[in-house]
Amino acid sequence: MAGFVRRSGPFLYSGSDPLHGRLRFASFNIPNLHVIEDPVWHLPDPWEQLDALESVRLLGGQVARIYCLSIQPLGAEPNSTATQRHVSFDPATGAIVLNETLFRSLDSALQLAQSKGIKLIIPFIDRWSWWGGIQEFTAFYAKPFDSFFTDPQVISGFKSLLSLVLNRVNTLTGIAYKDDPTVLCWESGNELELSDGSQTPADWTIQIAQHIRSLDGNHLICDGSYVRTRGFDRKILSCDSIDIVTNHYYDEGPPSSPVLLQCILGVLFLIALLILCMAWLKTDSVSWIQLPASQADLAHPSISTTARITTLAISGTVAAGLFAGLVYLAFLSQAPSTFGSRILRDATAAYAANKSFIVGEVGLSTQEEFQSALDALSSDTYWISGLLFWSLRFHSKDGGFYTHHEQDVYWAYHYPGLPANPDAGFPLDEQATMNLVRSHIPRVTPGYQLATMNLSAPALLSPRISRSVNFNTQAMLSVGLIWKGTAGAQFYRLARRTNNTSTHGGNSTADFVELGDKIYDNQGSGSVLFWDNIEASQNVSAIEYRVRGISDNSTSPWSETLVVTLAAISS
Structure with missing residues (x-):
């Protein structure tokens, strides 16, 4: 795919032809395309990077998402292979420093991706500390985690990092990152949220997007906030500097409703219902509920009659309100929670706001969930530009494959899908998942053409x-x-x-x-x-x-x- 990816409303385009150039893809995250974290921290060989990108090309994936730039903890040895990271801090000058060795590996990834016609999504910083993320970055300034989104000094430091990356010139191609069409979009970060799990402040995201746009008018910008089941922030959806919204889909369960609140509402509803029934049936056990003794009394209602009518009105209203609350909580707890339904809900909001929507990560679940996600991607009602499974590992130059344990029974996948070997890191569902993705790619890819395959010699x-x-x-x-x-x-x-x-x-x-x-x-x-x-x-x-x-x-x-x-x- 030559040229920069463009956006028109919710649609992405990889070429000048508005009909055949529309971009939609199903592919994989390749977290270690630019640095490998296990079995030991080291840089990938260009042969390994090429193997990963050729796998995506053969799959028909068109796009891959790498993992974030790593952040070096304060005090770590910058020249040690085991501890070096993409970004470090010079306390003497207060300057952000890029590690040239690690960035040359990213240079190589970009060059080889271009040679294979693969676009890359690049997130800047991680919410988590696997490779060093927000916690390590705010430590540069002796500030707490959440200061990343609010503190002027920390925000200024992050903007400095963005400027260094965007203005970097690739040592292999001579092209500045901000001018390289191999990049599909810049993503503000991976699963960004506050330390307590609440949503990323929209004002921070908009400020960062505007800073990127001031330096780079070529690339699309993606909000890397972790929306989970909260829905997109309206400020984000209305911001002109943000082109793409995204979310990640794992087995988090349906939107929860507090059990204690349900119990309290249930008890109050029963009490209100009991009072309502007693008032209606003139139960003697409630002494102040009395009907008038004669027709004359009807013209001049007694205090007991007034109390009865008032009781009926209040208890009926309260009971109706409590019942409505219980129905709402019951509906909330039973709300559609498949990957597909969650994806379509987010896609609907993005489509209505004229934003492009990409499923940034989906994984660690069942074939049924994966099927529902791919079915959602196939829908033309609310356009979804892409879906990226988590995650793909590639061949090692030393033989075999790199493997990575995610959690529980879940491991990273390998192309083209190999027989299960759990003891060696090849999951039970690898072949089924690869076959599922491969079977859907012709359905979701406009102008799909089977990739030419000429296997190279081992x-x-x-x-x-x-x-x-x-x-x-x-x-x-x-x-x-x-x-x-x-x-x-x-x-x-x-x-x-x-x-x-x-x-x-x-x-x-x-x-x-x-x-x-x-x-x-x-x-x-x-x-x-x-x-x-x-x-x-x-x-x-x-x-x-x-x-x-x-x-x-x-x-x-x-x-x-x-x-x-x-x-x-x-x-």
Whole structure:
């Protein structure tokens, strides 16, 4: 997608053609595209970044959202690989400082995304402290968390950070960030809210959006406030500087109604109803409720008659009000709470205000919830510009994939969806979720075209060699094979040739024998992907291996041959 993404009312456009250029997408968050937090904090290799972006391209996702810029805690060693973050603070000068090493990794992500035709959504700062966020930023100024939204000094510091980022020139492309069309939009932050969970002050969001707009007239601006189930702030919806509103959808349950309040209203309703019935039926137990004794009394109602009428009116009104309150609370507790219904409710508000709406995160739930979310995305009644699942991890240059545990049984996903291997970090629902997303993309993407797939050849890495004895007391040679996978491969074929006079890497395919059937790389980073066990009595002088990736639509070339020599086998 060339050029900047534009907005017209609630619609986003990726080109000049208003009919075919309309943008709608289903894709994934790739939190570690610019820095990897586990198993240890380090920078991704460009090959790994390319693998992630090629996965999105093959999926047909068009857009990816990365995670925030990390904030370094005060006192942390700025030059340590384990503690360095994107943003730090110089107490001597009071200046915000960008870490050049980490930003060069973001430079690479932007360059490679552009080469794959992928747009990136970039949030500036995190509400949480996973990588350092608001808490760490306000600590620069010895201020509490909520001062981030109210304190002039802290706000000025954050504006300085925004200015540094927007004016940065990419070291690989020579393009300033504010002039790079690879960025779909700038997001004020991730899940921003006050420390007690209440909503981000709209005035702060508007001020930040206006500051971004004063520096960057090219990009769209997204409000990163965490709306949850509260609904969008009217000030935000009416602000011209804000183009996109967003929300995140997890299993938070339906909007809650206080149980104690329900109980109190219920008791008061019963009391009011009892008094109403007693007044109506002239119950003797209430001495002041008396009917007039004669027709004459009707013309001049007694105090008891007046009291009875008053009691009927007051108790009836109170009972009706209490009943209405109970009905409302009952309705609130049963309000639609599926992802799809929540998304459509937010989309309706955004559409009415002429704002574009993107589902920034959805995840950690059931296939039924994911289906409801994608069905909502498919609706043309209230246009939703995009939906991003949480989250995608990519191949490791050391073999296998990066994995990430989210919570409970939930793990990050991997493209194209690999068989479950929970012990290694591959979730039970990975294949089902990937298939679900892939099946919906043609429905939601205007002008959808199947991505061309030409699988690249994998690359065999240095093997792990071990010697052992099997249950028949035969000496065994075990060769642990590892390879850099290829984006889009569903499984691999591995071939071996053994002889006493190895061709040492020759191109001949004679005598190669395939091992196993479908071999998967659903293992963590650096793990052995296949163990080849050979009896030592075969007197093998050398073994040659090669591997290739397979998908439904493509087969990669064979990898370069890896030769394991006698010296390696004997060591």
